[in-house]
Amino acid sequence: TQLLEQSPQFLSIQEGENLTVYCNSSSVFSSLQWYRQEPGEGPVLLVTVVTGGEVKKLKRLTFQFGDARKDSSLHITAAQTGDTGLYLCAGLGSSYKLIFGSGTRLLVRP
Amino acid sequence: NAGVTQTPKFRILKIGQSMTLQCTQDMNHNYMYWYRQDPGMGLKLIYYSVGAGITDKGEVPNGYNVSRSTTEDFPLRLELAAPSQTSVYFCASSKDGNYEQYFGPGTRLTVT
Numbered sequence: 001t002q003l004l005e006q007s008p009q010f011l012s013i014q015e016g017e018n019l020t021v022y023c024n025s026s027s028v029f030s031s032l033q034w035y036r037q038e039p040g041e042g043p044v045l046l047v048t049v050v051t052g053g054e055v056k057k058l059k060r061l062t063f064q065f066g067d068a069r070k071d072s073s074l075h076i077t078a079a080q081t082g083d084t085g086l087y088l089c090a091g092l093g094s095s096y097k098l099i100f101g102s103g104t105r106l107l108v109r110p
Numbered sequence: 111n112a113g114v115t116q117t118p119k120f121r122i123l124k125i126g127q128s129m130t131l132q133c134t135q136d137m138n139h140n141y142m143y144w145y146r147q148d149p150g151m152g153l154k155l156i157y158y159s160v161g162a163g164i165t166d167k168g169e170v171p172n173g174y175n176v177s178r179s180t181t182e183d184f185p186l187r188l189e190l191a192a193p194s195q196t197s198v199y200f201c202a203s204s205k206d207g208n209y210e211q212y213f214g215p216g217t218r219l220t221v222t
Contacts (some may be wrong), residue, residue, distance in 0.1 A: 009150075022215020031208070042114075042200050042213025043153070056127035088152055096141070096160075097168065 004029040004095045004101035012107040013079055021074045021087055021104045029091030032065055032072045033098070037086040051103045111136050114214035116201050122220045123191040131186040133201030133218050141204045143211065144168075144176065144183040146197040153200060159184055160207070191221045 004025045013019055023032070031050045035043035047056050049065035049072060056063045060083075062075040072089055086105050090098040117132045120137040135142065140161050145153040145168075155168030173195060175187040184203075193207060198218050202211040 004152075006152075016163065017167070033210070040215070042216055044213070045210045090153075092208070095166070097155055097158065098143075098211065099151075100145075100154070102150075102152045105150075 001090065002029070002099045004089055004091055004099055006087075006089060006101035008102050008104060009102065010105045012109065013092055015060065015081055015108055015110050019076050019079060019106070021076075021106075022071070023073070023089035023101050024071045025091060025094070027091070028069050029093065030069070031092045032069070033090045033092070034063055034072070034074055035088045035090060037088060037103075043086075043088055058068075062081075076106075079106075081108045081110050086110050113137065114201055114203055114212050116199075116214035116217050118217060119215070119219045122222065123188075125191060125193065125221060128187070128189050129191070131188070131201075131219075133184045133186065133214060134182050135184075135201075135203040135212070137184065137203060137205075137212065138181060139203035139205050139212075140181070141207055141211075142178065143202040143204075144174070144184070144186045145200045146170065146195075147200060147216075150195065156186065156199075158159050160178050168222055188219075193221050195219065196221045 034046045037043040052067045054065045060077045089101045115134045143158045144156040157176040159165045201214045204211045
């Protein structure tokens with residue numbers, strides 16, 4: 001069974017601080033996606049990483065896929081209150097099924 | 111485009127009742143999915159479909175049924191509702207299995 005573990009589960013920081021969220025597995029994934037979910041809404045895709053070692057940047061967000069394609073990280077620079085939400089990583093497993101991590105709930109305080 | 115729409119938004123069921131959660135997408139996507147999300151957790155796949163007439167089980171299919179008679183619609187049927195089915199249900203679609211999944215706004219279901 002392919003599993004994804006995210007850490008930390010919950011993070012509360014002050015606006016302007018930096019943070020890193022981790023997504024780890026013992027399984028290899030062909031690609032990994034990061035979603036953000038706001039209360040009362042469905043997840044929205046932020047990025048997809050495909051190649052081992054790949055780094056993608058989305059404004060203040062930096063995503064990295066591990067060399068062995070088993071783990072990923074999301075780094076946010078100078079967090080803003082608008083970054084508050086639930087961040088979910090999801091690995092593409094067999095039969096094109098997404099395996100979701102349990103999520104990291106981020107609260108950015110003003 | 112409306113994207114992925116789900117109805118109803120909220121529903122309270124009594125134990126043993128049945129209901130159908132509706133999901134429609136207007137993006138002509140081949141793949142459609144049903145997930146459930148329990149409080150503080152990620153999403154677990156219930157059923158998915160790779161095209162009209164084709165469905166398959168996900169991680170947690172027990173207590174649910176699906177059908178896919180058209181490209182647009184992918185209803186989820188709950189038979190004999192149980193408290194363990196209290197959750198938020200999300201429908202999603204994608205162009206094919208490798209592409210981004212687009213999610214609906216969810217249905218919040220409570221079984222008492």
